[in-house]
Amino acid sequence: MTTFSTSTTFPPLTPSSGLPPSWEIRLSRSHSIPYYFNTSTHESTWEPPVGTDSDQLKVYMATNYSYILPPGAAASTGAPSLQNKIRCSHLLIKHSGSRRPSSWKEKYITRSEDEALSILSTLETRIRNGDATLSELALTESDCGSARKGGDLGFFGKGEMQKEFEDAAFALQVGEMSGIVKTGSGLHLIERTA
Template structure:
């Protein structure tokens, strides 16, 4: 249970840990509001720093990341939805109105930042996919730096799956379009 200015959460909000999902979540004791996504008014930079310091796995693989089948891969992604996505809403925006073209332009900017980071991690313009996903992804996996855990063939949308399985460990895809929106995918394992 964590609250206060260090977390970057608005007044009254706390970070708690779900035993059933082995994930952090956000809770407001006065209102009994509970959610997976950070509440409005959160300072994303402070929250990201706090989560990295206190809620990272530090070498311990949580249950949701454990590859028990062996024929699965683990990947992270950054999703930018558009108004024609199958569900044009996210934790960041309750109603997404950007066009598909605007979503593609946004993802291109993110890809440039990731490329800059991979070429030189000290580049001030560069950011890792995980860093960007935490604040920019329209998927709820943003709270885990975009990490989707392990999945096998048939678990994801066809276009996403094909792109993810083609990647080598550590590699980031180009732009991948699915019914959910436009993605950048990084194979983790």
């Protein structure tokens, strides 16, 4: 029989995800970013489910999904290779002509492309003036599901994003932000983070 001393210390526990019961975080094979899966109903969603503790989830995501592996680490750890991949965050403003004119914020997006351009231009000015960061604004303003992660899209390589987005992203230096980029999804500001 094993007994434990009252002075035994254990490694700190991983913070709770803050998700409601039956929900867990899984990693998308096609996008290499986390999504939410209900093990009871088999429902999956890019958005945190109703009842999630947002503050706990932010800590959990930062602890478990914000990592950069050194070159060559993927082969020894079984993790996907990050060679020739970059990491970006973006802020997306959709319009009625977007490929899918709806978002986590609005079921039906009816604004024109010109209105979307005006909104994004104002946000770009705020970022360039130092009034806010792209990730701060993405949390509340972006029409992409990545908004919950400050616009973080994770690592991606060539051929994984729309061509216009990819061309702009790969032209950036780490820490640099693009001008406004137009794709079939809408209008983006892109910041390269790694």
